[in-house]
Every structure is written in structure tokens, then in C-alpha cells.
Amino acid sequence: MSSHDNHPEGVAHHFETAEQQFDSGKLGIWTFLLTEVLFFSALFVAYTMYRDNYPEVFQFASQYLDTNLGALNTLVLLLSSFTIAWGVRNAMLGETKMLTINLIITLICAAGFMVIKAEEYGHKFHEGTLWGGHEHSIFQLDASKVDPEIAAHSKAWSNPDGEFSAAVKDLDPEFRQKLGIFFGVYFCLTGLHGIHVLIGMILLTWLLIRNLRGEFGPKNFAAVDFIALYWHLVDLIWIFLFPLLYLIS
Amino acid sequence: MAPTTNTLDRTNYLNATKGFMSWFWTIDHKRLGLMYLWSVIACFIMGGFFAMKIRLNLMPGAVDFATQTAEQMNAYNNAFTVHGAVMVFLVIIPSIPAALGNFVLPLMLGAKDVAFPRLNRFSYHLWIIGALLFVATLLIGNLDTGWTFYPPYSTGHTDPSVITAVLGAFILGFSSIFTGLNFIVTIHKMRPPQMTWFKMPLFLWAIYATAVIQVLATPVIGISLLLILVEKTMQIGIFTPELGGDPVFFQHLFWFYSHPAVYIMVLPGMGIMSELFATFSRKPIFGYKSIAMSSIAIAIFSFIVWGHHMFISGQSDLMSVIFSALTFSVAVPSAIKVFNWISTMYKGSISFSVPMLYGMSIIWLFGIGGLTGLFLATLGTDVVFHDTYFVVAHFHYVMVGSALFGFIGGIYYWWPKMYGKVVDGPLAKVGCVLSFLGFNLTFLPQFVGGSKGMPRRYAAYGSEQGFDDWNYWSTMGAMVLLAGLSIALFGLLRSFFVKGALSPANPWGGVTLEWQTPSPPPEHNFEIDPPTVGDPYDMSLVEYRGEVEGFLPVNPREDDPCVAYIAPEEA
Amino acid sequence: MSDSSHGSEGHIGHVLPLSILIKVFGCLVALTILTVITGKADMYGADLAVAMIIATCKASLVCLFFMHLKYDRPFHGMIFLFSVMCVGIFLAFVALDAESYQEHVKDFKANEIAEQQLGE
Amino acid sequence: MNMYTLLSMMLQHQKEDFFFPSQASANAATVDFIFYFIFYVSLFAFITIVLATAIFAWRYRRSKVGMTPEDSPHHSTRIEIVWSVVPSIFMVMMFWYGFEDFTERRTPPADSYEIHAKASKWQWEFEYPNGASSFGFIDAGEYQGKGLFVPLGKNVRIRLESSDVLHSFSIPNFRVKMDVVPGRYTDVWFNAIELGDFPIFCTEYCGTKHSRMLSKVHVVSEEDFAVWLKENQEDPNASPVDKGKRLFSAKCTACHAVDGSTKIGPALNGKYGTIENIVGGTVTIDDNYIRRSILDPSADIVVGFENVPMTSFAGQLSDDDISNITAYLKSLTE
Known part of the structure; x- marks a missing residue:
């Protein structure tokens, strides 16, 4: 601590220069993003494996998901990604007010994403479209929503010649089991992603508070930059989740 | 002998501040390293207790096979599970990287600290939480899944203590990830300008390779354990056959981490070996670049060989063949390292100090561990040895023989730097030799028992099965090993509690940067800034000086604190 | 010391022009709409490939511009690609394995059903 | 060559x-x-x-x-x-x-003789093409049941399946080993060239009594094997009592005796129709109680046996099997 006299301001004791400190942070956050990619990888592997083996089940199951809500969520996240990227620019240029606005928009988008997600989840819990081991899992499906072609192709019924009915007992038991797997993977993937959004919201709030205190500026914007990178990764994962889960045809 | 001013009243990192909080809330990498060290030793004692429980239980005659009750079997199953989980997650994985790595890495780089000291503290606190969860698991239930947590047994058929254990391992995983991340950034960004990649000490290469594995592989075990947790509590179905899930899929996830994790354990031990062989042979390490590159090669290859744990798991035959072929790729860099270490001894000036005795033990133990790995990489023989004591003996030779002996050797090597005292007496040597003999007596018989078909994880064996002799010698060996390790620990503890003159800055004659600062180092590592960086293995840079009972630079800088502190009259 | 740190400020970070940010955002929205349209249309079996190509394009845009990879040290981009590569290997091996042993799973399921029917 | x-x-x-x-x-x-x-x-x-x-x-x-x-x-x-x-x-x-x-x-040869092995906690059950079946598990230090019979010098393929967790089928003398994975089939094959009895181990950890999931493989000459198969063939026309006796001796005799002596569980002869003290009351031993005890043993435990819970046979015994066993137990009272 005694060497503080000739140490550059805002630079921790063990770094020589501000550049070294920033570079270290940047490498650190990128390495962390690498661990995040690997963290999600297991679920993507699960997805690929089961989709590869039960393509017809995945095609059928995706009808339970509301593509419009998914697309809306994609746009919401993209917008938040845009505003946080803009926010980084604001921080670098010292535009504190604009940074505040951008952070707030990002937060609102994140909250919006979670609200839409909660809506989707709520609907599924209500309808019993849940993972295999859940006691209320029944996979009821509105007959009007079913694409007759997919229905014929998927052999989802014990009586393939019969008309599709919303009655659950008609679903082939093995097919139901596999549907359960799809929703297991769906809930794990979107749930884990949702947790990341929640963590992102906490971090964004922290940034907002620090910004309101006037802590960020051209010399000190690392935190904004790094959290923005994290937020973009959350967006990236959703960019892949959306077509993989909602758009299976 | 010249009087020295190198006494305890000099301010160093140990006595700069006092009180519990000054340790618990420290961001000093050296203090964190020491706290890891003692925590790991405490966990090692816990894991060792269960190891002895296992061995005593398997002593012929200890338990009657015919009348063994379900409770006794459960107690045994609990013992081997806790032994495995504690030793893997709480001892060997953090031992060298988190404890010694934390202490030594910034010193070797001539840096004041790791890149993210607060993150470093955070990962220690995470580690403590993880360890406490494990202790909680012990108290609340009978964890009996084996450290592998294979579903569907772990998710559907055993008691809920799996939840706390898995949560603990999950948190420990993040502690490990953050440590690795910290080291990667530190090595990239905090090397002194003169220290190019190929002037880095080999220990740092090993730690770097380890850190790469830690950040790449550990997240996968994190998510797999999380899925076990979700599966257990909510029956999500991904691994559960009754719900259409695939239990073999979990094994893929598990071994995608856990095979590279073997190298998280072994690579740092290999790094220590390189330092020991150069320093105690007083010779530049032979084949510096091959050793450095083989560390990286091991790190990369370790990711494409996990399937050799699954040859008989129901994995497809095609994948088994591919994985078997790939597995051999990892054997070559390991062999290169061994040959280079031995060549370093050639025409050296070899000192049999305690760390070097551990180093030489490792060559032999790792030799056996590595060579027996060949039987397990080969498809035909692995089918016979899989899940027998042959495998148990093999991985103990690798993990204990290399990682643990490397850890102890490393502690003895850097002990003077940590506490300013050299431990190199006959007692410590007896500890090493006894451990070596005891270890071999414990595990050599297990190879034979295993090749005769003795399955692992059995609570008891009937005499008619014919494994009694092997179990007898194994248990005897465990006693000797216990004695040896106790003596080794006793040597350290005695040195810790007994006050004495501080050791010279460089008692062994190492050339890497940590030996250029006084022992123990000051709070911010180096008093002169930046330290002189040279070839890390150019032994002609230091010479032995009888008056300090240690080594000093041949051409010391005028402001060199080690020279100034130790021999003020001459300086 | 403080002089040199002052001079190095220019190297820290890269300010992205707002116009680029807006253009990238526009592209991302357009691609999202495209992916929904193609997702609903019949692509004769290439659905997954098309969806993944569009998603990869979107991801690249986010990486290159929003995440500054285009202007950043190449090493950071390498780290990211390396992680994706690792996931690729992991995915390929597991999927290949699971596909090759499906036969035994199907046999089992078929037999299970047959046995149930016999039981009834 | x-x-x-x-x-x-x-x-x-x-x-x-x-x-x-x-x-x-x-x-x-x-x-x-x-x-x-x-x-x-x-x-x-x-x-x-x-x-x-x-x-x-x-x-x-x-x-x-x-x-x-x-x-x-x-x-x-x-x-x-x-x-x-x-x-x-x-x-x-x-x-x-x-x-x-x-x-x-x-790669099992095409002409292999196929035997089905079913693993469950903690026993092996072997079924032969002609409907014969044999069990093998260990309790109280003794091998119970008969184990696996295979003919000498013939290619034998064992199809493995599990009804609960992972197990592994290992015969060290044959150098074969394969995990038994629930939800699918795996297999091993071998050609025995030595007469005699050899141990079978479970080598994948499967819970409390993993160390007791043992059995034996008996290599017998082809003639002896044919005789054994015939003797053990299930007679479809056998009476329910006989069928029940067969099942009882295979599945239940490890814990229950029919000569009045107490093994791990209570003796079951002469019990049908009597009133038994159970934890929290009494119960008449009738068809319902037997059925419940087989499928959900911990529901009503007889006083004195609280600490040795029986494992459920749900999924292992069909409704027919249970009524056959009931018929057999009934016959022991009459």
C-alpha cells in the first residue's frame, strides 16, 4: 500500500498501468464467457442427442410452444443488447445521462423478457405441459392447434387411424414419455437461461446505481463493458434457443 | 557463521497484520494459499479417516461376510463414497493449484498478486461453503452413490443426502473455475516484460495447462451436477430410464469433466517435478520446450479421451474404438516428461533433500500408474479390468503417487518460502520413505486382486472368493502409509510451532523468481521492483554461500534485499 | 508513471459509432423476422440448416460488433471460437454414440410393449 | 489365423x-x-x-x-x-x-444360444428359450437358487436387462463384463471350454447389497444341459399351487421359510387366514394382504420385523404370479 504515491489513480496496487488492468479484466471476462458456453453445452448436447433420435417427437412438441411469444422475446432481447451496446459507447464517451437511459431500457427489456417467459411457463403449468416426472404432466393440446400433417407423421397416437382428439388418453404412452423428455430439456434450457437473465438484471441494477453516483466515465467504464459482454452472451444463447425450440418443422 | 539480521522482527506477509479477520478477509495470494493449504490438509485427514475405515473393514476377518447386516454395508458404502468425493473434490483438485499455485504463482512471475485478488478470496470462500456442505452431508445422511453420482441410482434410489453433496461439488466447481480463470489472466497479463513464454518456469506452464482444463471442463460437471439435483428433486427425466431418459448420457457429461480432471490433479504435480529435478540436480532442465509443450498437449488431448471410462457402459462399440485410439495419444506426452526428468539427473549434482526424495518417488509411482494405464486404454484388457481393483490401484498410483506426493514434495520445497524454515531432517526423510513403501504395499496387491476379478465397491468378500491375501497386504500397507504420512505431517507441524532462525532466501538453489525475495516474503512480494528475470533454469546464476547456508546470486544487484538482509557486513 | 498511463488511455476500448450499432440492430431484427418466416415455410428438409445458418449470422453480428470482437484483440475471438469448437467436439461424440446404440433402446421398448400386450 | x-x-x-x-x-x-x-x-x-x-x-x-x-x-x-x-x-x-x-x-456369432438375464437389486434371474428359468443370489452367506446354466463348447449369448439401476455382469473366468443398463438391452457372449462352477459378480455399484449380488455360472456338458432344461421347463398346464411353489422357491425362500422357522422374515406356512399383529394394529392374512405385502411391503409390517424391510416385487411379479403364490400359501394351511 505504501507504493500508492507514484501509482496511477484508479489502478489496483498489483497492476502497473491502467491498460494492464483493463486488459486483464477483459481477458478475464472472455475466459468467463468461455466457461458459460461450456456450462450451457451439456444441455445443448442433450437437446441434439434427443432430437437426433426422436425427430418426430420434437416436431410434434414444438407445436405446444407459442412461436409469436418466442419471436417477441427474441426481439426484446435484441433490443436490450442494442441498448447495452449503446450504453458502453455512452460510458466510453462520458455521456452519463444517456447511459442511465440505456441502462433503464435494458433493464425494462430484461424484465419484459421475464414477464413473457413467466406467461409461457404459467400457461404450461396450467395446461399440464410439463416434464415427464411431474405429477400434473398430461400434455393436453388444443385440437385446433395441431397441424394434421405433423400429427399424421409423428405417430403420436395409439390408434393411428383415429381422429385426433384433445383427450390425453389417446397419446401413445411411449410418445408421451418422449414428449416429457422434450419438455424436460425445454425447461432446463429456458430455466437456466432465465436464471442468467435474472443475474444480468441484478448486475444491470448495480451498474445503474453506480452510474447514478457518477462513477463511470472515459477513464472508468470497464464494469459497463464487461457486464455488457455478459449480457450479449445471454442474448446469443437465446438467438440459438429460439429456432431450436420454437421453430421445428 | 556471520550474524544475520534476518530475524522474526522483519516485517513479512505473515506478521504484517494480525487477527482473524486479517486472514479471513485477506486478498493477499500468499495468505489465501496458506489457508487453502491447511484447509486441504484438514480435508485430507478427513478423507484419510474414511480410507482407513475402508481398509480396516476389508481386512480379512474384520467383518463376517455371511452375517454382515444392511447397516454395516451402508456404512461401508458411505465410507467409500465420502472418501472418494472428499479426496477428489476437496483435496486433490485444490491441493496444488489452489494452495501451492496461489502461493507461488505471483512470486514466480515477479508480480505483486494475482490479477483478481478479490475473486481469489471469493473462490476460497466458495470453497469453504462447498466443504461445509460436504460436512453437512456427512452429518445428515448416508451418502452412498460413489463419487460418480451415477443415475438412476443417485436420482431415484438413494437417500436425499445426494442433494447437499451435489450442491457442495457444484459450488466447489465454481471455486475451481475462478481459480483457473485468475491464473490464466495472471500468467497472460502479469509476466514481467523480460519473461517471454519460453522463459517461464515449467511449474507455471503446468499451472497454465491446468487452468485451461479447469475453465473448460469444470462448467460441464457443474451443469451435470445441477441436472442431477433437478432430476432428484423434480424428476425432470433426462437421465431416468423410467421416464425415457438415458443414464449413459450422464456418464458422458460426467467423464467429459472427470477425465480432464485427472489432469487437473496430475499436471501441477508434474510441474513441481520439473522444478524439483532442475533445482536438486543443479542442472538446467533437460528438454525445456518438450516439457512445456507436453503440458499443453496433455491439456488438449485430455478432452477427447473421456470415453475410455465407458468401454463397458453400453457406449456404442464404434465410440469405444475411437476413444481407445485417442486415449493412447495422451500417454506419449506423459512419457516424454518422465524421460526428460530422468535425463535432467544425468551428469547433475544430485542432492537427496526431502523434496527430491518425493520427486524420485513420483517417477517410480507415476511410472507404475502410467504404465498400468496402458492396460486400461486397450479395449481387450479393459473389459476384464473395468470396475475391479486393478482400476482402483491404477488411479491411486496416478492420483496419490503423482498428485499427492507432488503436493507434499511441493510443500517441503516451498515451506522455507512460506514460513521461513527449512525442514530437511532425517525424520522427514523417514516419513517420505515409509509413505513410499506403505503406498506400494497398499496398492500393488490390488493390481493382482483386480486382475483376478475382485470387483470394487464391495462391502465384504467371502473367503471362498479368494481375495483375502490381497486385502490383507493392502490393509497392512495402509497402516504403513498412515504412519509415513503422519510423520511427514508431524515434521511440518513441528517446524510450524517451533521458533527458530529464519531460513535464507534461497536454501535449495532455485533460480526462479520466488527465490529472489526474502523468506518469508514481504507483504507485496518484492522489495525491489522489478526483479531480475533470467533463464529460470540457468543454475550458474546462483552459487552456494556457506555463511548463509544457502544460495545467493553470483552477481547480486546493489539493492538486492536478500543479500542485504542476510549478510549486512559483507553487503 | 502517471504520464505513461495517461498516454495509454487511447488504447483502452474502442468506441463504436452509433450508426453501426443501429445498422447491426436493424439487421438482427430483419434476420429474426426471416427466421420466423422460414421456420413456418416448408424448406424440404433443410429447415434446421437454414435456421442454424440464420442464427449463426445473428450470433456473428452480435459477436463482431456488439461484443467488439472485430476491433478487439484477436486472442479474445480465439478464446470464443475455441469454446465453440470444444462444444462441437463434445456434441458430435455424444450424438454419434447415442445414435449408434439407439437400436438396443428401440428393441427394448418394442419388447416391453409386446410383453405388456401379452400380459393383457 | x-x-x-x-x-x-x-x-x-x-x-x-x-x-x-x-x-x-x-x-x-x-x-x-x-x-x-x-x-x-x-x-x-x-x-x-x-x-x-x-x-x-x-x-x-x-x-x-x-x-x-x-x-x-x-x-x-x-x-x-x-x-x-x-x-x-x-x-x-x-x-x-x-x-x-x-x-x-x-460380435456374438449368429448361431449363439440366447439366454436372457434380468438384473434387479440384488439378484440375477436367467430365462432360457424354452421357458425354464433360474435365479441366483446370495444371502446369509449362501448362494441361493441355482445360477446360470450353460452348455460346454457352445456359443452362448446373454441378453442383459435391468429392472432398476445400473448393474454389471461379470464372469472373470470367461473374461467377460458388460454393464446392464435400464431402459435398453446390452449383451455378452462366450464359449465355455471348462466344466465347473465359476463366480458371477455385479461390478457396477448398485446400492446397499451390491457386494451380495453374486451368482454362479455352471458349465455342464451339452447332454446334462438338455436334461436340466427339460427338468426346469415350466409346465403351462401345472396347477396354480405348483406354479406358486416354483415362484416361491425362487423368489421368496431367501427370507421366508415354510417349515415354521424364522429366517430374515417370518415363516409363512399355516399363516393364511390367521390374524397377525402388525405395526399399528392387526390384520387378517388374506389375498389382499399378501398382494399388498408383495407390492408394497412397508405398508403393513409384522411386529418384530420392523428393522428388516422387504424389498418390493412390483414390476417383477405379474398379477398371475401373485395369485399363484397366494394359492401356494393357501395350500400350506389346508
Whole structure:
């Protein structure tokens, strides 16, 4: 601590220069993003494996998901990604007010994403479209929503010649089991992603508070930059989740 | 002998501040390293207790096979599970990287600290939480899944203590990830300008390779354990056959981490070996670049060989063949390292100090561990040895023989730097030799028992099965090993509690940067800034000086604190 | 010391022009709409490939511009690609394995059903 | 015939050697050959390492404190290449031998005689093509049931399935091992060449009594095997009492006696129709109670047996099986 006299301001004791400190942070956050990619990888592997083996089940199951809500969520996240990227620019240029606005928009988008997600989840819990081991899992499906072609192709019924009915007992038991797997993977993937959004919201709030205190500026914007990178990764994962889960045809 | 001013009243990192909080809330990498060290030793004692429980239980005659009750079997199953989980997650994985790595890495780089000291503290606190969860698991239930947590047994058929254990391992995983991340950034960004990649000490290469594995592989075990947790509590179905899930899929996830994790354990031990062989042979390490590159090669290859744990798991035959072929790729860099270490001894000036005795033990133990790995990489023989004591003996030779002996050797090597005292007496040597003999007596018989078909994880064996002799010698060996390790620990503890003159800055004659600062180092590592960086293995840079009972630079800088502190009259 | 740190400020970070940010955002929205349209249309079996190509394009845009990879040290981009590569290997091996042993799973399921029917 | 079949014949032996139990299957000799090949290569490498370390340590020991060594080379590309390439060649050979052997052992011949083995916690159940079945598990230190019967000199394929968790089917004398994975089939095959009884182990951890999930394989001559099959064939026209007796002796006699003596569980003769004290009340032993006890044993436990819970047989016994067992128990009272 005694060497503080000739140490550059805002630079921790063990770094020589501000550049070294920033570079270290940047490498650190990128390495962390690498661990995040690997963290999600297991679920993507699960997805690929089961989709590869039960393509017809995945095609059928995706009808339970509301593509419009998914697309809306994609746009919401993209917008938040845009505003946080803009926010980084604001921080670098010292535009504190604009940074505040951008952070707030990002937060609102994140909250919006979670609200839409909660809506989707709520609907599924209500309808019993849940993972295999859940006691209320029944996979009821509105007959009007079913694409007759997919229905014929998927052999989802014990009586393939019969008309599709919303009655659950008609679903082939093995097919139901596999549907359960799809929703297991769906809930794990979107749930884990949702947790990341929640963590992102906490971090964004922290940034907002620090910004309101006037802590960020051209010399000190690392935190904004790094959290923005994290937020973009959350967006990236959703960019892949959306077509993989909602758009299976 | 010249009087020295190198006494305890000099301010160093140990006595700069006092009180519990000054340790618990420290961001000093050296203090964190020491706290890891003692925590790991405490966990090692816990894991060792269960190891002895296992061995005593398997002593012929200890338990009657015919009348063994379900409770006794459960107690045994609990013992081997806790032994495995504690030793893997709480001892060997953090031992060298988190404890010694934390202490030594910034010193070797001539840096004041790791890149993210607060993150470093955070990962220690995470580690403590993880360890406490494990202790909680012990108290609340009978964890009996084996450290592998294979579903569907772990998710559907055993008691809920799996939840706390898995949560603990999950948190420990993040502690490990953050440590690795910290080291990667530190090595990239905090090397002194003169220290190019190929002037880095080999220990740092090993730690770097380890850190790469830690950040790449550990997240996968994190998510797999999380899925076990979700599966257990909510029956999500991904691994559960009754719900259409695939239990073999979990094994893929598990071994995608856990095979590279073997190298998280072994690579740092290999790094220590390189330092020991150069320093105690007083010779530049032979084949510096091959050793450095083989560390990286091991790190990369370790990711494409996990399937050799699954040859008989129901994995497809095609994948088994591919994985078997790939597995051999990892054997070559390991062999290169061994040959280079031995060549370093050639025409050296070899000192049999305690760390070097551990180093030489490792060559032999790792030799056996590595060579027996060949039987397990080969498809035909692995089918016979899989899940027998042959495998148990093999991985103990690798993990204990290399990682643990490397850890102890490393502690003895850097002990003077940590506490300013050299431990190199006959007692410590007896500890090493006894451990070596005891270890071999414990595990050599297990190879034979295993090749005769003795399955692992059995609570008891009937005499008619014919494994009694092997179990007898194994248990005897465990006693000797216990004695040896106790003596080794006793040597350290005695040195810790007994006050004495501080050791010279460089008692062994190492050339890497940590030996250029006084022992123990000051709070911010180096008093002169930046330290002189040279070839890390150019032994002609230091010479032995009888008056300090240690080594000093041949051409010391005028402001060199080690020279100034130790021999003020001459300086 | 403080002089040199002052001079190095220019190297820290890269300010992205707002116009680029807006253009990238526009592209991302357009691609999202495209992916929904193609997702609903019949692509004769290439659905997954098309969806993944569009998603990869979107991801690249986010990486290159929003995440500054285009202007950043190449090493950071390498780290990211390396992680994706690792996931690729992991995915390929597991999927290949699971596909090759499906036969035994199907046999089992078929037999299970047959046995149930016999039981009834 | 490939090169090492010849060599392996030299190693062929029927008696136990230092490392292995007897070679009781046709493939065992090949595995042992691969083992000894790797063993001698490794032994050579290990001795080299040990000798080099020991000789260098002695020859170049530091005789004087502070002694500096004479100059010697720090690297040599040539020698690095040598000690990378030479081991690699041996490893390629090891892989190749292992691969050939593995392929052979993973491909059951088309004419194999198929036996189904069903693993559950903690017993093996074997079913033969003609409907005969046998069990094998261990309790109170004794092998219960009969174990697996196989004919000498015939290719036998065992189809494995599990009704609960992972198990593994291992016969060291045959050098075969395969995990039993719930939700799918796996298999092993072998050709037994030695008459006698050999142990079967479960080698994948499967819970409390994993160490007792033992059985035996009996290799008998083809004639004896045919006789055994016939004797154990299930007679579809047998009376329910006879069917029940068969099931009872296979599934229940480990814990329940019918001669009045108490084993792990209470004796079951003369109990039908009587009133029994159970935890929290009394119950009449009737069809319903027997059914409940088989499917959900912990529901009503007889006083005195609270600490030895019975495992459920749900999924293992069909409704028909249960009524047959009930009929048998009923017959023990009359």
C-alpha cells in the first residue's frame, strides 16, 4: 500500500498501468464467457442427442410452444443488447445521462423478457405441459392447434387411424414419455437461461446505481463493458434457443 | 557463521497484520494459499479417516461376510463414497493449484498478486461453503452413490443426502473455475516484460495447462451436477430410464469433466517435478520446450479421451474404438516428461533433500500408474479390468503417487518460502520413505486382486472368493502409509510451532523468481521492483554461500534485499 | 508513471459509432423476422440448416460488433471460437454414440410393449 | 489365423496363473496374451526407468555441499523424437490387438444360444428359450437358487436387462463384463471350454447389497444341459399351487421359510387366514394382504420385523404370479 504515491489513480496496487488492468479484466471476462458456453453445452448436447433420435417427437412438441411469444422475446432481447451496446459507447464517451437511459431500457427489456417467459411457463403449468416426472404432466393440446400433417407423421397416437382428439388418453404412452423428455430439456434450457437473465438484471441494477453516483466515465467504464459482454452472451444463447425450440418443422 | 539480521522482527506477509479477520478477509495470494493449504490438509485427514475405515473393514476377518447386516454395508458404502468425493473434490483438485499455485504463482512471475485478488478470496470462500456442505452431508445422511453420482441410482434410489453433496461439488466447481480463470489472466497479463513464454518456469506452464482444463471442463460437471439435483428433486427425466431418459448420457457429461480432471490433479504435480529435478540436480532442465509443450498437449488431448471410462457402459462399440485410439495419444506426452526428468539427473549434482526424495518417488509411482494405464486404454484388457481393483490401484498410483506426493514434495520445497524454515531432517526423510513403501504395499496387491476379478465397491468378500491375501497386504500397507504420512505431517507441524532462525532466501538453489525475495516474503512480494528475470533454469546464476547456508546470486544487484538482509557486513 | 498511463488511455476500448450499432440492430431484427418466416415455410428438409445458418449470422453480428470482437484483440475471438469448437467436439461424440446404440433402446421398448400386450 | 493366436496358444493354460483365474472360455487366452504383451513391454520400460533413476542418483550424487555439475547438453531433438516415436509404435500395437479382440468379443456369432438375464437389486434371474428359468443370489452367506446354466463348447449369448439401476455382469473366468443398463438391452457372449462352477459378480455399484449380488455360472456338458432344461421347463398346464411353489422357491425362500422357522422374515406356512399383529394394529392374512405385502411391503409390517424391510416385487411379479403364490400359501394351511 505504501507504493500508492507514484501509482496511477484508479489502478489496483498489483497492476502497473491502467491498460494492464483493463486488459486483464477483459481477458478475464472472455475466459468467463468461455466457461458459460461450456456450462450451457451439456444441455445443448442433450437437446441434439434427443432430437437426433426422436425427430418426430420434437416436431410434434414444438407445436405446444407459442412461436409469436418466442419471436417477441427474441426481439426484446435484441433490443436490450442494442441498448447495452449503446450504453458502453455512452460510458466510453462520458455521456452519463444517456447511459442511465440505456441502462433503464435494458433493464425494462430484461424484465419484459421475464414477464413473457413467466406467461409461457404459467400457461404450461396450467395446461399440464410439463416434464415427464411431474405429477400434473398430461400434455393436453388444443385440437385446433395441431397441424394434421405433423400429427399424421409423428405417430403420436395409439390408434393411428383415429381422429385426433384433445383427450390425453389417446397419446401413445411411449410418445408421451418422449414428449416429457422434450419438455424436460425445454425447461432446463429456458430455466437456466432465465436464471442468467435474472443475474444480468441484478448486475444491470448495480451498474445503474453506480452510474447514478457518477462513477463511470472515459477513464472508468470497464464494469459497463464487461457486464455488457455478459449480457450479449445471454442474448446469443437465446438467438440459438429460439429456432431450436420454437421453430421445428 | 556471520550474524544475520534476518530475524522474526522483519516485517513479512505473515506478521504484517494480525487477527482473524486479517486472514479471513485477506486478498493477499500468499495468505489465501496458506489457508487453502491447511484447509486441504484438514480435508485430507478427513478423507484419510474414511480410507482407513475402508481398509480396516476389508481386512480379512474384520467383518463376517455371511452375517454382515444392511447397516454395516451402508456404512461401508458411505465410507467409500465420502472418501472418494472428499479426496477428489476437496483435496486433490485444490491441493496444488489452489494452495501451492496461489502461493507461488505471483512470486514466480515477479508480480505483486494475482490479477483478481478479490475473486481469489471469493473462490476460497466458495470453497469453504462447498466443504461445509460436504460436512453437512456427512452429518445428515448416508451418502452412498460413489463419487460418480451415477443415475438412476443417485436420482431415484438413494437417500436425499445426494442433494447437499451435489450442491457442495457444484459450488466447489465454481471455486475451481475462478481459480483457473485468475491464473490464466495472471500468467497472460502479469509476466514481467523480460519473461517471454519460453522463459517461464515449467511449474507455471503446468499451472497454465491446468487452468485451461479447469475453465473448460469444470462448467460441464457443474451443469451435470445441477441436472442431477433437478432430476432428484423434480424428476425432470433426462437421465431416468423410467421416464425415457438415458443414464449413459450422464456418464458422458460426467467423464467429459472427470477425465480432464485427472489432469487437473496430475499436471501441477508434474510441474513441481520439473522444478524439483532442475533445482536438486543443479542442472538446467533437460528438454525445456518438450516439457512445456507436453503440458499443453496433455491439456488438449485430455478432452477427447473421456470415453475410455465407458468401454463397458453400453457406449456404442464404434465410440469405444475411437476413444481407445485417442486415449493412447495422451500417454506419449506423459512419457516424454518422465524421460526428460530422468535425463535432467544425468551428469547433475544430485542432492537427496526431502523434496527430491518425493520427486524420485513420483517417477517410480507415476511410472507404475502410467504404465498400468496402458492396460486400461486397450479395449481387450479393459473389459476384464473395468470396475475391479486393478482400476482402483491404477488411479491411486496416478492420483496419490503423482498428485499427492507432488503436493507434499511441493510443500517441503516451498515451506522455507512460506514460513521461513527449512525442514530437511532425517525424520522427514523417514516419513517420505515409509509413505513410499506403505503406498506400494497398499496398492500393488490390488493390481493382482483386480486382475483376478475382485470387483470394487464391495462391502465384504467371502473367503471362498479368494481375495483375502490381497486385502490383507493392502490393509497392512495402509497402516504403513498412515504412519509415513503422519510423520511427514508431524515434521511440518513441528517446524510450524517451533521458533527458530529464519531460513535464507534461497536454501535449495532455485533460480526462479520466488527465490529472489526474502523468506518469508514481504507483504507485496518484492522489495525491489522489478526483479531480475533470467533463464529460470540457468543454475550458474546462483552459487552456494556457506555463511548463509544457502544460495545467493553470483552477481547480486546493489539493492538486492536478500543479500542485504542476510549478510549486512559483507553487503 | 502517471504520464505513461495517461498516454495509454487511447488504447483502452474502442468506441463504436452509433450508426453501426443501429445498422447491426436493424439487421438482427430483419434476420429474426426471416427466421420466423422460414421456420413456418416448408424448406424440404433443410429447415434446421437454414435456421442454424440464420442464427449463426445473428450470433456473428452480435459477436463482431456488439461484443467488439472485430476491433478487439484477436486472442479474445480465439478464446470464443475455441469454446465453440470444444462444444462441437463434445456434441458430435455424444450424438454419434447415442445414435449408434439407439437400436438396443428401440428393441427394448418394442419388447416391453409386446410383453405388456401379452400380459393383457 | 493371425499372428497372435499362435502365440497365445503358447500361453494357454487351464490352471490359475499369478494374475488370472483359469481360462474357462475360448476367448480368455487372447485377452491373457494381450495382457502379457503389454505387461512385458511395460515391465521393460519400468525397469529402464527405475535403473536409470537409481544409477544416475547414485553416480551423480552431490558429494560436497554446493558442488556444481560439469556441463552436459540441455536438449536433444534427436533423442526427444526417439523416445516419442518408439513408445508410440508399441502403443499402436497395443491398440490394434485390443481392438481386434474387442471387435470379436462384441460380435456374438449368429448361431449363439440366447439366454436372457434380468438384473434387479440384488439378484440375477436367467430365462432360457424354452421357458425354464433360474435365479441366483446370495444371502446369509449362501448362494441361493441355482445360477446360470450353460452348455460346454457352445456359443452362448446373454441378453442383459435391468429392472432398476445400473448393474454389471461379470464372469472373470470367461473374461467377460458388460454393464446392464435400464431402459435398453446390452449383451455378452462366450464359449465355455471348462466344466465347473465359476463366480458371477455385479461390478457396477448398485446400492446397499451390491457386494451380495453374486451368482454362479455352471458349465455342464451339452447332454446334462438338455436334461436340466427339460427338468426346469415350466409346465403351462401345472396347477396354480405348483406354479406358486416354483415362484416361491425362487423368489421368496431367501427370507421366508415354510417349515415354521424364522429366517430374515417370518415363516409363512399355516399363516393364511390367521390374524397377525402388525405395526399399528392387526390384520387378517388374506389375498389382499399378501398382494399388498408383495407390492408394497412397508405398508403393513409384522411386529418384530420392523428393522428388516422387504424389498418390493412390483414390476417383477405379474398379477398371475401373485395369485399363484397366494394359492401356494393357501395350500400350506389346508
